[in-house]
Amino acid sequence: MSRISNIFFWVPNTITAMNLVCGSLSVFFAVDGQLGWASVFIFAAAVFDFLDGFSARLLKAYSSIGKELDSLADLVSFGLAPAAIVFTMIQLTLFGKVQRIQDIEGNYSQWIVLFTSLVLPVAGAFRLAKFNTDDRQSEQFLGMPIPANAIFFASLGLILELGTNQSIIPVILNKYTLLSAIFICSFLMVSELPMFNLKFKNLNLRENALRYFFLGTTILMLIFLQLYALPLIIIWYVLLSGITYLAGTK
DSSP states (O other), X not given: OOHHHHHHHHHXXXXXXHHHHHHHHHHHHHHTTOHHHHHHHHHHHHHHHHHHHHHHHHHTOOOHHHHHHHHHHHHIIIIIHHXXXXXXXXXXXXXXXXXXXXXXOOOHHHHHHHHGGGHHHHHHHHHHHHHHHOTTOSSEEESOOHHHHHHHHHHHXXXXXXXXXXXXXXXXXXXXXXHHHHHHHHHHHHSOOEEEOOOOSSOOTTTTHHHXXXXXXXXXXXXXXXXXXXXXXXXXXXXXXXXXXXXXXX
């Protein structure tokens, strides 16, 4: 392997490593109660996750190591990190404050609710394992991509930290809301529901009509709803995928 080829080989892997670093920082900030920073680092990890694949395709620097490294980084950034955010949000819901885990004085049922957040990384691990071994997912996803799961929960963290609408806070910091979100997102990740991907192979309007429609509605949501549009965009992505699937089966 030439020196240039060797450099090209390490470019996407270095970017993937930055994904992992951002995911790890998100976990650190989340357990410290800094939901805003935890959420920002998840979004940063998502950017690096896009860039590592883009750079690998651009440089033709594919490798089995890169594929495995990408999955390991994604499990931390998009499985464990959102679980840490949810764990902290459940603490705020149950106790009104963030504490060191050894200082939490909860009853049996409260501990069960707290550790329900661990369903997310477990489901995420199954999602990634299925994606890596399933050759049916070259054109579309089967189940919700794990980054979408992370972005959804990171969006809730950003709203709690930066949102100005105080009436939203009790809706988010609600035990039943959080538990429902955990189980729904976990189910969607391991499900067989076909979901469209956002990778453009070309700019052809007909071939990419669904992607253009989704991006257009996403931009409108961001313009009118701003920060509050973020979790709704993930919900819209899931609904639009379901509608498209049902329409195609008739």
